[in-house]
Amino acid sequence: MTELIAARSFRDQAVPESIEAVHxxxxxxxxxxxxxxxxxxxxxxxAVIEAASNIVQHAMPEYPTPVELGVEISVRTHNLRxxxxxxxxxxxxLESATGSMPGPEAESGRGLALIRALVSTVTFVRQDGxxxxxLSRDSSPHV
Numbered sequence: 001m002t003e004l005i006a007a008r009s010f011r012d013q014a015v016p017e018s019i020e021a022v023h024x025x026x027x028x029x030x031x032x033x034x035x036x037x038x039x040x041x042x043x044x045x046x047a048v049i050e051a052a053s054n055i056v057q058h059a060m061p062e063y064p065t066p067v068e069l070g071v072e073i074s075v076r077t078h079n080l081r082x083x084x085x086x087x088x089x090x091x092x093x094l095e096s097a098t099g100s101m102p103g104p105e106a107e108s109g110r111g112l113a114l115i116r117a118l119v120s121t122v123t124f125v126r127q128d129g130x131x132x133x134x135l136s137r138d139s140s141p142h143v
Contacts, residue, residue: 006032007074014056014069014086022052022071033075040139044080047118048073051084051133054111059089062129070130080139086131 008025012018026045030036052069059067070085116122119137126132 002076002078005075005077007072009070009072011068011070011085011087014059014067014089016056018056018069019049019053022049022069025071025073029073029075036075036080036139040080040137043118044082044135044137044139047115047135047137048082048084050111050115050118051082051135055084055086055089055131058092059086059131061088062090063088078139080137082133082135084133084135088129089131091126092131 006029008029010018010021010025012021023045026041026048030041048071052071055067055069061067065088067089068085068087070083070087072083072085074081112122115133115135119135121134121136123134124131125134
């Protein structure tokens with residue numbers, strides 16, 4: 001595995017204001033990794049924000065305490081990786097595990113399909129009351 005170049009993390013309640021904090025986190029990350037091509041930055045950031053927004057908007061608490069949003073992002077020479085976690089959320093019972101785009105009349109369900117289109121791999125695990133989305137995008141830095 002290649003050397004870690006930059007990393008950032010965030011954890012707080014899953015509230016709308018958290019999305020702005022994730023935007024700031026990404027901006028700080030790109031400052032430490034200026035070699036990442038603009039297209040990779042844009043697509044990866046969009047996927048991360050979409051996943052975080054999905055947690056803020058849709059995660060339901062499994063316990064009496066509020067759901068927390070966690071974001072861990074890392075940059076390596078040829079790879080961008082993010083773990084987006086919903087701490088204390090119920091199991092989302094992923095109905096659209098295929099990640100295909102819903103029909104034009106559908107009012108929801110486009111998030112996973114969009115994320116899958118923007119990154120190289122998407123995985124989901126549920127561990128100890130936490131839903132964890134792992135997003136990875138292969139990147140070819142300008143040399």
